[in-house]
Amino acid sequence: MAEAGLFLAYAAIGTMAVAPIYFGSFSSLDRLKSAASKSRTSEKGHFAEFSDSEDEDEESEAVTAEDAYMFPVYGSAALFSMYVIFKYLNKDWVNFLLSGYFALLGVAALTQLGVRVVKGVTGVKLPLYHLNLVHHSKSVFDLRFTNLHLGMMGASMLCTAFYLYSKNWAVSNLFGLAFSFSAIILIRLDSFKSGMIMLAGLFVYDIFWVFGTEVMVSVAKNFDAPIKVVFPKDLFPAEGKLAFTMLGLGDIVVPGIFVALCLRFDRQRYLSSIGYAKDKALPRVLNNKHRGFGFPTPYFNACMAAYVAGLATTITVMHTFKAAQPALLYLSPACILAVVVTAVARGEVSAVFSYSEETKKDEDESAESTKEKAKAEDKAPVVHRYNLRNQGPAAGAGLTTPASAGELADDEQENVKPPRVLDEKVNPISEISDDGSEEAAAAAPATPVKGKKGKKSGSKAKAKK
Numbered sequence: 001m002a003e004a005g006l007f008l009a010y011a012a013i014g015t016m017a018v019a020p021i022y023f024g025s026f027s028s029l030d031r032l033k034s035a036a037s038k039s040r041t042s043e044k045g046h047f048a049e050f051s052d053s054e055d056e057d058e059e060s061e062a063v064t065a066e067d068a069y070m071f072p073v074y075g076s077a078a079l080f081s082m083y084v085i086f087k088y089l090n091k092d093w094v095n096f097l098l099s100g101y102f103a104l105l106g107v108a109a110l111t112q113l114g115v116r117v118v119k120g121v122t123g124v125k126l127p128l129y130h131l132n133l134v135h136h137s138k139s140v141f142d143l144r145f146t147n148l149h150l151g152m153m154g155a156s157m158l159c160t161a162f163y164l165y166s167k168n169w170a171v172s173n174l175f176g177l178a179f180s181f182s183a184i185i186l187i188r189l190d191s192f193k194s195g196m197i198m199l200a201g202l203f204v205y206d207i208f209w210v211f212g213t214e215v216m217v218s219v220a221k222n223f224d225a226p227i228k229v230v231f232p233k234d235l236f237p238a239e240g241k242l243a244f245t246m247l248g249l250g251d252i253v254v255p256g257i258f259v260a261l262c263l264r265f266d267r268q269r270y271l272s273s274i275g276y277a278k279d280k281a282l283p284r285v286l287n288n289k290h291r292g293f294g295f296p297t298p299y300f301n302a303c304m305a306a307y308v309a310g311l312a313t314t315i316t317v318m319h320t321f322k323a324a325q326p327a328l329l330y331l332s333p334a335c336i337l338a339v340v341v342t343a344v345a346r347g348e349v350s351a352v353f354s355y356s357e358e359t360k361k362d363e364d365e366s367a368e369s370t371k372e373k374a375k376a377e378d379k380a381p382v383v384h385r386y387n388l389r390n391q392g393p394a395a396g397a398g399l400t401t402p403a404s405a406g407e408l409a410d411d412e413q414e415n416v417k418p419p420r421v422l423d424e425k426v427n428p429i430s431e432i433s434d435d436g437s438e439e440a441a442a443a444a445p446a447t448p449v450k451g452k453k454g455k456k457s458g459s460k461a462k463a464k465k
Helices: 002-027 037-044 065-088 091-122 147-166 168-185 191-210 215-221 250-273 298-322 327-344 349-354 362-377 385-391 404-412 428-434 438-443 452-464
Strands: 059-064 127-137 138-145 187-188 228-230 244-248
Touching: 002 059, 002 168, 002 244, 002 250, 002 298, 037 298, 065 091, 065 191, 065 215, 091 127, 091 168, 138 191, 147 168, 168 228, 168 250, 168 438, 187 250, 191 215, 191 250, 191 349, 244 250, 298 327, 327 349, 349 404, 362 438
Parallel strands: 059 187
Antiparallel strands: 127 138, 228 244
């Protein structure tokens, strides 16, 4: 009976590990942008109107290669700090403070999870509200929510209050799943290189802190917060006290964001093959679907299968030797090898290692560059025709033209005296001769003028010459 309960616990742990990775990976896929969606957005204004808009995609945090190198360092510092805190301070007070902190995070994570589950099942389309703070024409805070968000937030608060009161393990698992799901959506690797660096670094980190010291096991046992998923080894123990098997959230999130990267790579390869471009209309094969369309997933399937195999290996070794195992010891190599072997088999090694996702920093730099270019164009000097006339014969070629109404308006704004405008026709030779410029008079073409006024004007010009 005890053995059957233990296998049930292993199956439950495996399910709770795979579920957030699978659903979180698909939720990390952004809504496709197209020329039609851009035009609709510009017509409606800056704010999206409904909860299924392309503006609903959440901002994510990109993990670059430089960040990946530092993961083991930051993780080691945080882990050892917690070990020291639990060793020298009152454990109950530490857990009280940590529980309050994780309760706030839990409300946000459970709200997001609940909203996505309800919308995924029902497909409901709700009005979207915005709370936006702007400073110097730049948005510094933007909160978007629907009535569903408000309802799920209320339910999450009740769930959190129940957890703080009872410390129920099932509710703790619910928080753990919500944290894992949210992390896989919000944390994105920018390339396979960054992902492999991160997995390799945490592979060494896990081995050292589990096999080399008692630090990780001690912190996991003393840390009374939803940072792990647990399941009783026996649901009905004879002694009356439950004993648990557990898996840390890091063993779900770290491989999970790598699996999600594989899925996004699969989609990008498919979109490239059908000729998708952001500034063009959606290809017909997508049936006007911006998300939720099918596509081949060879890398995702391979990496997902490798994760399941690595997790099964971890559980088998742990059960055989009756000792805690660093899960990343098996999961990291499994995920990396799955991608490399798949790439070699498909002849896409260069495509895999050259793949890079545009980060928020890149998007901000691109937008800033566009703004600077627009400003430079606005500041470009505008040359008016009267300026050319005032620069003499070399610039104006000896010709004078009556100024337009627009030029006169510019003259008044810039405190420049406008050139003389006559209601009657003027012989340009006479006008130039009055200025005393012989070169301009020789270069200006003579125009015939009818009437007596024209004859007098011409005779005066000859006399002066």
